[in-house]
Amino acid sequence: MNLRDLRYLLAVAEHEHFGRAARACGISQPTLSVQIRKLEELMGVALFERTSKTVAPTFACQQLLGHARAAVMATEAILATARNLRDPLAGRFRLGIIPTLAPYLLPLVFAPLREALPALELEPWEDQTSALLGRLRAHELDAALLATEVDGPDLVSQPLFAEPFLAALPPDHPLAACAVVAERDLTRDMLVLADGHCLREQTMEACGQSEAPGGTLRAASLPTLLNMVAAGYGTTLIPGLAAGAALDAGIVLRPLSARAGRTVRIAWRAHFPRRPAVEAVGEVIANRLRGFAEGAAAGTV
Amino acid sequence: MNLRDLRYLLAVAEHEHFGRAARACGISQPTLSVQIRKLEELMGVALFERTSKTVAPTFACQQLLGHARAAVMATEAILATARNLRDPLAGRFRLGIIPTLAPYLLPLVFAPLREALPALELEPWEDQTSALLGRLRAHELDAALLATEVDGPDLVSQPLFAEPFLAALPPDHPLAACAVVAERDLTRDMLVLADGHCLREQTMEACGQSEAPGGTLRAASLPTLLNMVAAGYGTTLIPGLAAGAALDAGIVLRPLSARAGRTVRIAWRAHFPRRPAVEAVGEVIANRLRGFAEGAAAGTV
DNA sequence: AGATGCGATAGGCTTGGCCTATGATGAAAG
DNA sequence: CTTTCATCATAGGCCAAGCCTATCGCATCT
Numbered sequence: 001m002n003l004r005d006l007r008y009l010l011a012v013a014e015h016e017h018f019g020r021a022a023r024a025c026g027i028s029q030p031t032l033s034v035q036i037r038k039l040e041e042l043m044g045v046a047l048f049e050r051t052s053k054t055v056a057p058t059f060a061c062q063q064l065l066g067h068a069r070a071a072v073m074a075t076e077a078i079l080a081t082a083r084n085l086r087d088p089l090a091g092r093f094r095l096g097i098i099p100t101l102a103p104y105l106l107p108l109v110f111a112p113l114r115e116a117l118p119a120l121e122l123e124p125w126e127d128q129t130s131a132l133l134g135r136l137r138a139h140e141l142d143a144a145l146l147a148t149e150v151d152g153p154d155l156v157s158q159p160l161f162a163e164p165f166l167a168a169l170p171p172d173h174p175l176a177a178c179a180v181v182a183e184r185d186l187t188r189d190m191l192v193l194a195d196g197h198c199l200r201e202q203t204m205e206a207c208g209q210s211e212a213p214g215g216t217l218r219a220a221s222l223p224t225l226l227n228m229v230a231a232g233y234g235t236t237l238i239p240g241l242a243a244g245a246a247l248d249a250g251i252v253l254r255p256l257s258a259r260a261g262r263t264v265r266i267a268w269r270a271h272f273p274r275r276p277a278v279e280a281v282g283e284v285i286a287n288r289l290r291g292f293a294e295g296a297a298a299g300t301v
Numbered sequence: 302m303n304l305r306d307l308r309y310l311l312a313v314a315e316h317e318h319f320g321r322a323a324r325a326c327g328i329s330q331p332t333l334s335v336q337i338r339k340l341e342e343l344m345g346v347a348l349f350e351r352t353s354k355t356v357a358p359t360f361a362c363q364q365l366l367g368h369a370r371a372a373v374m375a376t377e378a379i380l381a382t383a384r385n386l387r388d389p390l391a392g393r394f395r396l397g398i399i400p401t402l403a404p405y406l407l408p409l410v411f412a413p414l415r416e417a418l419p420a421l422e423l424e425p426w427e428d429q430t431s432a433l434l435g436r437l438r439a440h441e442l443d444a445a446l447l448a449t450e451v452d453g454p455d456l457v458s459q460p461l462f463a464e465p466f467l468a469a470l471p472p473d474h475p476l477a478a479c480a481v482v483a484e485r486d487l488t489r490d491m492l493v494l495a496d497g498h499c500l501r502e503q504t505m506e507a508c509g510q511s512e513a514p515g516g517t518l519r520a521a522s523l524p525t526l527l528n529m530v531a532a533g534y535g536t537t538l539i540p541g542l543a544a545g546a547a548l549d550a551g552i553v554l555r556p557l558s559a560r561a562g563r564t565v566r567i568a569w570r571a572h573f574p575r576r577p578a579v580e581a582v583g584e585v586i587a588n589r590l591r592g593f594a595e596g597a598a599a600g601t602v
Numbered sequence: 603a604g605a606t607g608c609g610a611t612a613g614g615c616t617t618g619g620c621c622t623a624t625g626a627t628g629a630a631a632g
Numbered sequence: 633c634t635t636t637c638a639t640c641a642t643a644g645g646c647c648a649a650g651c652c653t654a655t656c657g658c659a660t661c662t
Contacts, residue, residue: 046574
């Protein structure tokens, strides 16, 4: 059975006239007659009682009409829904963001994204890198903002902007006297985030430390880490976008001599079909953050 | 768009694998791939995100799946309903019956009809001939039991059985002394039914009376007419099947010398598609009434 | 009796869906 | 690191199904 046949059925039932129904369907009357007859043979029931003057739907036909209407309306709903979904820059867009980035980046990019992509319903999802990659691979995210390269051939990524790290020091720390701090000098009393945060490894690597400082406290989140630094528990590196929050916490920030930093990237599945949306989002973020690296490195956030 | 395509869509969404989905649909994998691609082009939306390893429904696809399921289920409902309606001897059958026949015939034929045609849902409709013909032409009845010929080329009929008339006399009427009554002898004090009853004209014609007896009472129904005869207001002819009711009313019945009577026919639209049902109903009634004419004429009802 | 309107039928054409065979790609295995 | 396997995409050919025009059959109306 064909949807077309159901449309024909509805047309004949409505017009009670083959010629007019055929015109309404955009086909010739003989074609309509043949199709209706085939439908009747398929159903095994006479659908219309024909006279040279009248065409009346059978009782059986009336029983079927409701279902036929339902089927036709459902397919029209499909087409209508598809029309609404056609624009790749519209609809839900689930964007994963790592925790050391989300609270500092999102406030900057929400407004530009809403302005540039008003139909895009952005759903941020904050989690650590590996969780984001898992959700991305499981099709539970459409894209993710990360600070690491992505590995597999199933995922691809594109750099959006460079984010320099800054030395975060307690106000009374000896290094606070320097205008610029060398990464290596932070190793002694360095604090790092808990396991799973990419910033943890990046901090350690930037400071030339292969393994985490033994026995030290490990902050579960960046705000906690900032509080710990402010309280004099040690030093750390913070990503440039968190500079404002760090200053608010009463921390002294200093640029780094080797200009350590990280690159924020947007990652997505290689076969993700809404690539235009990914690129549009990436572009808006990159534009908003353009020139940020230089400014931050110069201490003028 | 085609229902087949929607089935394919559902299959791929369910199996998340083109090969298996194709097997489930009974088609080859390339065919399925092509059809899904066409569907995607029609919708203007990617429906599946394909990898050499995985096939995942797009968010857009998930939005459409519900409607697709609804459409497919509706068409399956159509086929199921059609299957139930296929038997012409099953389902509603609206049978019109004239008032001078219904109360006397129906008790006789209900049981045989239920036995012979258990799936037929008989809906009797009692009304006068012209009203029945109107409803028949308006497709509001499937058939009608009449005592007259039908005229137009749009209706056809078939005789079921002959129903002899009987002379109905008050117990103390002079003619009650005769074993057989001549139709002509009833003219003097003959009572007839109200206008619209075919029995009215048939009674008058049988008795050779061209116009209704002036100034006489006219009964609105046959039971009333019987009561009037029993009360001595006059005589009349009654159809043979009403003999029992007439005797119960205390009326004397006598066979007629000229054997006046009427033929009960079943009538239906010439193009009515459930002719088997009409014929089956007619046959059951004719069988039940077989030999009735002779018995009634001999006075052995 | 001729004209008109309507649905059914016949014959030919084109499209669309289906198949098999093959290509392309990525992942797993030797 | 190459081979093999699994998977989806593409190509080309075939056939049925749907469509059209022309015509018929039937009934009604003039």
